[in-house]
Amino acid sequence: GQNIDQPTEMTATEGAIVQINCTYQTSGFNGLFWYQQHAGEAPTFLSYNVLDGLEEKGRFSSFLSRSKGYSYLLLKELQMKDSASYLCAVRAGDGYQLIWGAGTKLIIKP
Amino acid sequence: KAGVTQTPRYLIKTRGQQVTLSCSPISGHRSVSWYQQTPGQGLQFLFEYFSETQRNKGNFPGRFSGRQFSNSRSEMNVSTLELGDSALYLCASSSAGGEADTQYFGPGTRLTVL
Numbered sequence: 001g002q003n004i005d006q007p008t009e010m011t012a013t014e015g016a017i018v019q020i021n022c023t024y025q026t027s028g029f030n031g032l033f034w035y036q037q038h039a040g041e042a043p044t045f046l047s048y049n050v051l052d053g054l055e056e057k058g059r060f061s062s063f064l065s066r067s068k069g070y071s072y073l074l075l076k077e078l079q080m081k082d083s084a085s086y087l088c089a090v091r092a093g094d095g096y097q098l099i100w101g102a103g104t105k106l107i108i109k110p
Numbered sequence: 111k112a113g114v115t116q117t118p119r120y121l122i123k124t125r126g127q128q129v130t131l132s133c134s135p136i137s138g139h140r141s142v143s144w145y146q147q148t149p150g151q152g153l154q155f156l157f158e159y160f161s162e163t164q165r166n167k168g169n170f171p172g173r174f175s176g177r178q179f180s181n182s183r184s185e186m187n188v189s190t191l192e193l194g195d196s197a198l199y200l201c202a203s204s205s206a207g208g209e210a211d212t213q214y215f216g217p218g219t220r221l222t223v224l
Contacts, residue, residue, distance in 0.1 A: 031210060042114075042200060042215035043153075050210065087153065097166045098143075098213065102152035 002026045004101035006088050011107045012078055020073045020104045022088035030091040034062050034073045037085045037103065046073070046086075075106075083108045112137065114203050114216035122222045128189040131219045135182050135203030141165075142184040143213060144176060147198045159184055160206070188221075196223045 004024045012018040024032070031050040035043035049055055049064035049071060061074040073086055085103040092099055115134045123129050135142050143166075144156040155168035159178035178184045182203075188195055198220050202213035 033212070042217050045212050045214065048210060048212065089153075097155060097158070097168075100145075100153040100155070102150065 002090075002092060002099045004088055004090060004099055006086075006101040006104045008102070009105045009107065011109060012075075014078055014080060014108055014110050016078050017074065017076050018078060018106065020075070020086050020088075020106065022071045022073070022101055024069050024071075024088070024090045024092075024099070024101075026069075026090050026092035026099055028092045029066060032062075032064055032071050033089045033091070033098070034060075034071075035087040035089065037087060039084070043087055078108050080108050080110070082106060114201060114214055116199075116201055116216035116219050118219060119217065120220050120222075122224065123191050124224050125191055125193060127191050128187065129191060129221060131186045131188075131199055131201075131221075133184045133186070133201035133203075133216055135184070135201075136214055139203035139205050139214075140182055141204045141206060141211070142178060142182065143202045143204075144184070144186050145200045145202065146170075147200055147218075148196075153200070156186065191223045193223050196221060 006022050034046040037043040047062040054063045059076045064071045085105045087103045088101040089098045117132045141160045143158040145153040147153050158166040162178045173189045176186045198218045200218045202215045204211040204213045
């Protein structure tokens with residue numbers, strides 16, 4: 001079966017660093033995406049990893065280990081506007097369908 | 111470039127009715143995917159259309175159907191609505207639906223079934 005696991009909720013402090021983990025078991029692997037979704041809004045693209053390693057994009061970085069079926073999203077210098085749900089999605093299988101995790105709700109406290 | 115648009119944004123229906131949702135992708139994008147999102151469930155994949163053909167399908171009953179037109183606009187239809195169909199329906203477009211293609215989402219249609 002296809003499965004993606006993320007923590008349901010995390011809390012962090014403004015200005016701090018937080019790491020959101022994502023583990024996956026899928027039939028085939030063709031890349032992993034991270035999206036941000038603010039309450040009541042559509043998901044917006046953050047990052048894409050297909051090779052092992054770290055991809056850095058400003059305050060956000062994403063890491064992938066294909067052998068471990070593991071990724072994380074690292075958010076630095078947290079701001080209140082980073083309060084949102086973060087969705088992990090894996091493109092797997094012959095149909096290139098995206099398999100989605102349930103999302104991690106990140107709460108930022110002052 | 112205009113983003114993905116969805117109409118209507120909000121819809122209230124009663125059980126047994128049917129509904130049609132519309133999605134206009136980003137200009138030049140040929141792939142449109144539809145998702146259902148309910149609290150705590152994440153995004154559940156409904157189907158994907160590419161060049162007017164259904165290319166992938168999720169595990170939803172036959173009451174859920176869709177189509178894509180020659181201009182890449184897509185519609186989704188749900189017949190015989192049930193209370194459990196209340197959800198946010200999102201469509202996402204990408205240029206060709208390839209491996210590295212990023213999906214860009216519309217604002218969604220919030221459907222409430224009474």
